[in-house]
Amino acid sequence: MTTGDRSGGLTGLARLGFSGLQAADAALTELESTLGASRGVLLTGAARAADPDAALDALLRIARRRSEPLRAVLADARARAAAWAILGASHGFADFYLRHPEELADLTTAGSALPSAQTLNAELLDAVGAVDGFATDGSEDAWDALRVRYRRLLARIAAFDLLSEDPVEVLPAVSARLADAAAAALEASLCVARTRISGGAPGAKFPRDQVAATRLAIIGMGKTGARELNYVSDVDVIFVGGADDRTLADVGESRIIDIATKLASHTMRGISGVEREPPLWEVDANLRPEGKQGALVRTLESHLSYYDRWARSWEFQALLKARPIAGDADLGHRYVAAVQPKVWTSGARENFVDSVQRMRERVTEHIPAADVPFQIKLGPGGIRDIEFTVQLLQLVHGLSDDRIRQRGTLEALDALVAEGYIGRADAGAFARDYRMLRVLEHRMQLSALRRTHLMPSRPEEQRVLARASGLAESGEAVWALWESIKREVREIHVRLFYRPLLSAVAALPEEERTLSATQAHDRLAAIGFTDPAGALRHIGALTSGLSRTATIQRHLMPVMIRWFADGVDPDYGLLAFRRISERLGDTPWFLRMLRDSSGAAESLTRVLSSSRFIGELMEWIPESVAWLDSEEQLRPRSGVALQEEARAIQTRHHTVDEAMKSVRALRRRELLRTAMATVLGILSLEELAEALTTITEVTIQATLRAVRREVVPPEDEALDFSVIAMGRFGGAELGFGSDADVLYVYRPNGVDEQRAHELALQLVAALRRHSEDHRVPLDLDADLRPEGRNGPVVRSIEAYTEYYRRWSLSWEAQALLRARGVAGSVKLIGEFMKLADEVRYPADAGIQALREIKRIKARVENERLPQGVDRRRHLKLGPGGLSDVEWLVQITQLAHAHAVPALRTTSTLGALAGAVQAGLIPDVAASRLAEAWRLASRLRSANTLLSGQTSDVLPTDRRRLDGIGRLLEYPPRSATAVDEDWLGASRRARRVFEKLFYG
Structure with missing residues (x-):
């Protein structure tokens, strides 16, 4: 090859993803010579390899050991693509084919489709020569044959997975086949175990007829039970032993359990024990009653007795995914049928939700600190956050709804969405993120065919993961994807997993989980409703129908009814809730927030059943429910913010009536916000007084600006006019229901005296008229003016000065102690306050x-x-x-x-x-x-x-x-x-x- 040809060849290798170009060139030259194949043919499919250098190295090592099987594989286009994909993604498989080059031939059938569950079962039983539940050979050779055949089938699954155009889309099917393969492997290993312990086998302890009569059901738990297994996971199982009544009578239960225990231990050894061929995965039976300290095998009756008397909440959560996977199918199905009712009533156990939440937190706390950023399964934002969230929602709401009782995570998510327990957006994000996390986990485990849940830390490993998963273009991009998924999952997990509604639903008495018409009337009366018939009508109006809104209301209602009943006036609270719900109609955020918020639903029941003032205002401002999602939204807004909004209102509206309609709406809204915060204990007395005073000040200021524009013509613009706060208003000590005591003062400022007085009177009249609000009255009370109700409602600054210096009474000086300017001319306010100080702070009061x-x-x-x-x-x-x-x-x-x-x-x-x-x-x-x-x-x-x-x-x-x-x-x-x-x-x-x- 010339230098130019060589340079072009190296460039081509770089385009295919090779990084060690010189080594790759040399390896290809050797392969060409060894296999008699052209470089062009050899490299067809190399672009699909996650790590082309590793794949080429594996091909070369296999060729050096035994070239014939490899030559046949690389001559077949489908097998060649599968070989590059598998060897480029897994040095574990490279080691397998190096040990067993002849297994490469099976790749000619790989890649186009997944093997069926029946094929997996038949192949693995054939590997051990199974007949009537016994293997033809009970030696370690049978187990080696099982392990080799299993890896052959695993390669078919991996080829289909790696060559698929969308690995995220096929993830559920791949996981299901991996679970089916694990079940078939356990079945085949059980056949070997029966032969090993029965008469005729070396060291056998039991007669063959007794072994044949012993029933052993293998129950798949966790991901195996849910058919969502990884490539290399611990396979969690529970063993159930037994026999028919005649056998038990003849042989005795104790001996049957001894046989079943021996079968179980040998079955596990066939999968996980140290033999010539490496173990497949760990068979973990620690989810059994009493864990490692408990008996490996129990009868069905013994299991049920334990679950009735001793089991803890987490054990029922583990049983959620239980499924018979191998051994005696009838016994397995009887076991699952017996434990399912216990699983779906476990959510009502005392402190159930809290115990599940604490268990998830303990898992996170026990991750080594150095591993936390890399833990794709157990860490914050990882797979476990999704699984625990889904399972908790299932176990709590599954108390009364059998439609969400699914084993699989994705199936459960679909059911939770369909029944309204989780929003479509959150469920969609969870499902998407779950699939992508599982694809990443699969590729990481394929690499060495070992159990791992840690994202790679080295840049080169991250680059290979990106190519293997097809989810990112580079190592940096795949890490960025992981970080973004982690943030999204954690945010949804925290919001849903710690949803107060869960604890409330789980704590409901059984008779309150569903509101049946026959019992609801008496139940409502018993928990505090004075008009249970009326309450039933409201509940019916909210929950009837097939809409998603009605569905979510049906889930919310049992808990909210209990919260209303705990309030001051449950009947009014429920009525107000119905009216607000009807006002908001199908507004998407409303019920979603009540269902998912950290406390909005309970807060809403509290404010509605505690305060008619709030309930009546919320009917007019139903969007205020959204404030309950965040304490920050309930905090009073600053005077500056309210002033800016009020000024913007006046900019938008050209008439006083239009402007004041919006100002009144502003005042109502802020009064409602303050009332809600007060009822929920967010505001102190001082903060409440300050908020109400600010709202009143802004309202008066905005009203004065609006009416002045209407009342005072341009030629009289020089007129100064101000409003002085008095009483509790002046002291910034307003409460709900307080009047706004005021004085009115003007200064002609060059305007004709009589004209100025007339304009001031018109301003006062307009202020009173336009500040009126039939829903939340604002009474501008001027009775603290000089001479009280008998005195002029408005005076000039000169008239006030003359009056206070010549005729004022002691009570009028006393009234001025809380005088404070709040609206109008700042300069005029300053003059009035100077006058007030002379009167209210005398050198000698007398x-x-x-x-x-x-x-x-x-x-x-x-x-x-x-x-x-x-x-x-x-x-x-x-x-x-x-x-x-x-x-x-x-x-x-x-x-x-x-x-x-x-x-x-x-x-x-x-x-x-x-x-x-x-x-x-x-x-x-x-x-x-x-x-x-x-x-x-x-x-x-x-x-x-x-x-x-x-x-x-x-x-x-x-x-x-x-x-x-x-x-x-x-x-x-x-x-x-x-x-x-x-x-x-x-x-x-x-x-x-x-x-x-x-x-």
Whole structure:
């Protein structure tokens, strides 16, 4: 060959995937000489080899030992393609053909189709000369013959797999044939075992007729039972022994079990023992009762007795895939039929879900740290994550649904999707990822024909894996694929495997797993529904029909009914859920989120059965259910974010009515978000007050901008107008049901005085009109203005200045203590607050003024409490209520804020802390006042949330009291505790108030 020809030849070899070009060239030259075949013919098929260098090396070693079988194989196009594919993917097979070159001849039949289960069984029985369950030869030679024939058949399966255009697509069929081959190998080995231990064989212990009469069923477990086996897996089995009644009577059960045990141990040895031909795989019987410490073989009755009395949850999970694979078929089928009911009721065992979850975590924890990034089977995001997820879903929901009781992982996924237990997208990703992971695992095991689950770490090995699997173009790409699959699998696994719905379904009493019409009425009444007939109508409306929505609702409903029953008002909660479900209709994310979320379904039942305020708003804003999927979505949005949205609304809409419709929707939405977060315990009292205050401020600011655009013409644009927050609004202490106390102020700024006043009045009227919301009222209350209801609703800054300096009363100075500008002209707000400071922080409040405040307080207590109300239960005006604490704090501010800067705050608790710091109120007294104020504020909001109506009176109805308590995180049936806590806290606060206020 010339240098140019040689160079061109080397380039061609590189294109075919060879890396050692000089060595490959020399090897091909030798093969040409040895086999008398042209290089062109020899290289046909080389491109299909994952590692062409290794394949060529194997061909050369075989040719040097015995060339004739190889010459015949390479002369046949199909056999040649199979040889390159198998030898390029597996040096384990290279070693096999080096030991047995004659086996290469079988490759002429390989590659086009998988061998059938019948062919596998017939071939392996033929290898040991089986007749009537006995082998013609009971020596080690029979086992060697079995192992050689098994590998011949394994090569046929591998050739079909490696030469397929889509190895991911054929993966299930390949795995099923591998399981069939394992079953056939055990059957053949059992035939040899019968011969070895029966009369006539060297060292035999038992008469042939007794051996023939002994029944031994081999039950395949795990991947073998599910027909999803790997090339080289441990084959998990359980042995069941027995005989017919006559034999048992004649021979005795003990001897029969001895024979069966000997058969089982010899069967295992024939597959896994050390002989001339290497073992096929490990036969693992450790899933039997009591594991390694238990008897290798038991009778069916002994197995069932153990499962009834001693078995742990993981043993039933293992039995999920049990299938008779060899030996006595009738006994095997009786065993599986007997254990299946136990498998499908195991999910109801105490802490079943938790035990399965902990077992998966322990498997992960025991992986050596260095192996974790490479563990394709056991590691996070690996095959086990998919299998455990699918099995847990099956075992829990299979309690009442036999349609998902499948052995195979992929078949189970299809069933879970069909019955609505898992979403199509998640199931599709799981199925795709599972197949690809298994293809990678298969190629790794083919390499050495050894059990391994570790992704290769060396770049060259990764390159070969990429070519062998056909899933990637390079080693880097196959590693990137593995990483992406791992992330996706782990994310789905964590979301589904730790789904709270699983624990809830497993914990349901048997009578509640299905809602039969005949028993449901009484059951609903028993668990807390006051109108079980109505509840049944709602359940029927949600679950009837054949749609996927109805299917998922049927799965959700038993658990959600129990969660509703645990709530304050289950009847209303279920009604609201029905209305929301109907509003959302077939919205794809809704039921999927309830089924798959980490806690959305339970949270939804909690908020709906706890709060009519929430339920009524959610009917109008059903998409708010999505917030329950993430605590972050329930956190109040910042004032800046709300302002930006409100300004964007006004940019989009050209009329006040259109803009205000959207602003009202914004306010409702954010009130709902805050209410849901409050009921779910996400917000503290301070965070709640801040959120409600921000929402109110943004609403007023947006409304003022909108109405100003309509009311104030361009020629009067110089008019300044502002809104001043007062009362709890000014103190940023709003609760649910609080009014928004305000003052209105304007400055003509060059506009005619009369015209400016008229425009200000129009702005106030428009603010009131457009802020009205029949669903969630916003009352802009201006009663704290100078002269109260008798005074002008709006004044100029000059009029306020003149009034406060000449005529203001002590209560008006007191009202200004919580004044705070919230909307309109910033400059005007600054002027008003400067004026307010002069009035509310006087150098000398005056004894007479303070006495007047005390007199007014006493009059308020006597005159403003509603008729017929127990004054102790009035959270605002009653003894020890909000008014007591606030008036005491405010009189302290009036008297001392001029000298004590810490008292110059609109916050009640902030001023109380300042008074403690200044030594004006003792620590203990302040603590009692703060306790009562906080509790009253929380009770007031909870009362509004529960009923959807505003009230300052703590109800006497014990069911409502209990509901309020539940919102405040008291345990169920705590009406008495709520009552006693309020009466005690208010009594202690009243004593402090009377001592410090009137003293």
